[in-house]
Amino acid sequence: MDYIIEKQRETYVTHECDVLIAGGGVAGIAAALSAARSGARVLLVEKSCIAGGLATSGLVTLYLPLCDGKGRQVSFGICEELLRLSIKHGAEARYPKPWLENGTKEEKEKTRFEVRFNPHFFAIEAEKLLISEGVKILYGTLIVDAVVENKKIKHVIIENKSGRQAVKVRSVVDATGDADVCKLSGEGTKEFSQKNVLANWYYYISNSEVSLKVLGVADIPDDEKTDENNVEYLSNKRFTGLDGDEISQMLCMGHQKMLDEIIKNRKSDKTHTPVAMPSIPQLRMTRRIDGEYTLDATQKHKHFDDSVGLISDWRKRGPVYEIPFRILYGKKVKNLITAGRCISTTDSMWDISRVIPACAVTGEAAGISAAMTDDYKSLDVKLLQAELVGRGVKLKESDC
Numbered sequence: 001m002d003y004i005i006e007k008q009r010e011t012y013v014t015h016e017c018d019v020l021i022a023g024g025g026v027a028g029i030a031a032a033l034s035a036a037r038s039g040a041r042v043l044l045v046e047k048s049c050i051a052g053g054l055a056t057s058g059l060v061t062l063y064l065p066l067c068d069g070k071g072r073q074v075s076f077g078i079c080e081e082l083l084r085l086s087i088k089h090g091a092e093a094r095y096p097k098p099w100l101e102n103g104t105k106e107e108k109e110k111t112r113f114e115v116r117f118n119p120h121f122f123a124i125e126a127e128k129l130l131i132s133e134g135v136k137i138l139y140g141t142l143i144v145d146a147v148v149e150n151k152k153i154k155h156v157i158i159e160n161k162s163g164r165q166a167v168k169v170r171s172v173v174d175a176t177g178d179a180d181v182c183k184l185s186g187e188g189t190k191e192f193s194q195k196n197v198l199a200n201w202y203y204y205i206s207n208s209e210v211s212l213k214v215l216g217v218a219d220i221p222d223d224e225k226t227d228e229n230n231v232e233y234l235s236n237k238r239f240t241g242l243d244g245d246e247i248s249q250m251l252c253m254g255h256q257k258m259l260d261e262i263i264k265n266r267k268s269d270k271t272h273t274p275v276a277m278p279s280i281p282q283l284r285m286t287r288r289i290d291g292e293y294t295l296d297a298t299q300k301h302k303h304f305d306d307s308v309g310l311i312s313d314w315r316k317r318g319p320v321y322e323i324p325f326r327i328l329y330g331k332k333v334k335n336l337i338t339a340g341r342c343i344s345t346t347d348s349m350w351d352i353s354r355v356i357p358a359c360a361v362t363g364e365a366a367g368i369s370a371a372m373t374d375d376y377k378s379l380d381v382k383l384l385q386a387e388l389v390g391r392g393v394k395l396k397e398s399d400c
């Protein structure tokens with residue numbers, strides 16, 4: 001490919017922090033809160049202009065279950081705090097009454113501890129909480145490079161309205177969803193082999209009632225496809241989510257599908273009008289860290305000595321996974337850890353670990369550890385676990 005060599009330039013170090021959180025989705029919010037609560041100076045860098053990532057800008061407003069589907073809560077800590085925060089001004093749907101109002105075990109068995117929230121309330125409340133905990137937020141700021149020396153990131157390069165700048169860092173949490181900092185710093189990464197289906201969820205109003213249109217269904221992992229569960233997708237084309245041109249093409253296709261759907265509905269209902277469309281691409285699985293360890297969907301109910309939290313399987317009742325700390329960090333860059341969509345899981349586990357509660361669980365563990373160390377592999381995981389337990393997190397399935 002043709003290329004040019006840019007001029008060398010001085011890049012001013014405009015910020016310095018203990019912990020840089022790359023990306024302000026649910027994982028980044030959880031990581032920033034937990035690092036700040038450990039006393040770290042935290043800078044959260046977010047390319048869009050509100051907090052929440054896919055959950056807010058992406059209009060993915062279903063906070064999937066904190067329970068195992070059999071009446072037992074498994075995800076705690078910031079994961080539960082953020083669920084409650086998301087409905088501070090009321091739930092849009094699926095209010096989990098037995099879970100929030102002292103229901104019986106039988107009632108909890110029938111209702112999953114999940115909720116539909118309003119994305120705008122959640123984004124603003126999360127932002128207020130971050131600021132109140134001392135997190136400095138930089139919106140409209142893209143992370144474009146990482147300067148690594150002696151296997152540690154020393155500076156993260158950002159670009160925003162002020163131009164290109166450097167941030168001096170001690171530890172970094174990659175919560176970009178796409179493992180951008182891993183890629184930029186030379187950490188090992190893997191891509192999602194199945195690629196993403198087209199989706200474009202949006203809100204519309206009809207007869208004075210606002211609803212969420214789930215345009216583009218959830219994908220079924222290749223290894224779970226059967227003749228019976230084959231679903232019809234919006235388009236046959238699939239997207240890596242890692243190519244600028246391809247993402248733009250995906251967005252334009254999604255916008256057109258949305259418009260087609262609205263025009264179709266307006267033929268019978270003149271009040272049918274769109275009120276909100278996603279402002280970041282709706283991509284589920286793109287790129288992840290190639291971690292020190294990789295978790296697989298078959299490892300349900302398996303105990304790990306370095307567990308940092310628990311998640312359930314949103315698709316089924318029963319399965320519970322302990323999250324080993326080793327799936328959050330990689331083999332090359334010592335002071336880089338991941339949280340959320342880009343932790344180290346196999347393709348089949350990825351469909352379980354990518355959802356909002358799991359992003360909050362891994363975010364909390366990543367944030368606390370980032371405040372504790374600049375070398376994750378050397379961290380005494382018992383200290384991290386003690387801190388998590390002190391904050392109400394359950395680490396073993398047998399503790400629930």
Ligand SMILES: Cc1cc2nc3c(=O)[nH]c(=O)nc-3n(C[C@H](O)[C@H](O)[C@H](O)COP(=O)(O)OP(=O)(O)OC[C@H]3O[C@@H](n4cnc5c(N)ncnc54)[C@H](O)[C@@H]3O)c2cc1C
Nearest residue numbers: 023025026027047053054062143176177282283340341356
């Ligand atoms: C169509 C669809 C439907 C889904 N349905 C559900 C559902 O019903 N329930 C559920 O719980 N989950 C669902 N999910 C999954 C879930 O929404 C996301 O996986 C989860 O919210 C991801 O959180 P995250 O913080 O890891 O990543 P993200 O939400 O992707 O946040 C990453 C943040 O990093 C920012 N960022 C990225 N790169 C950079 C960079 N280089 N510099 C600066 N900032 C950067 C982004 O702007 C973004 O705000 C769905 C996902 C999709 C796409």
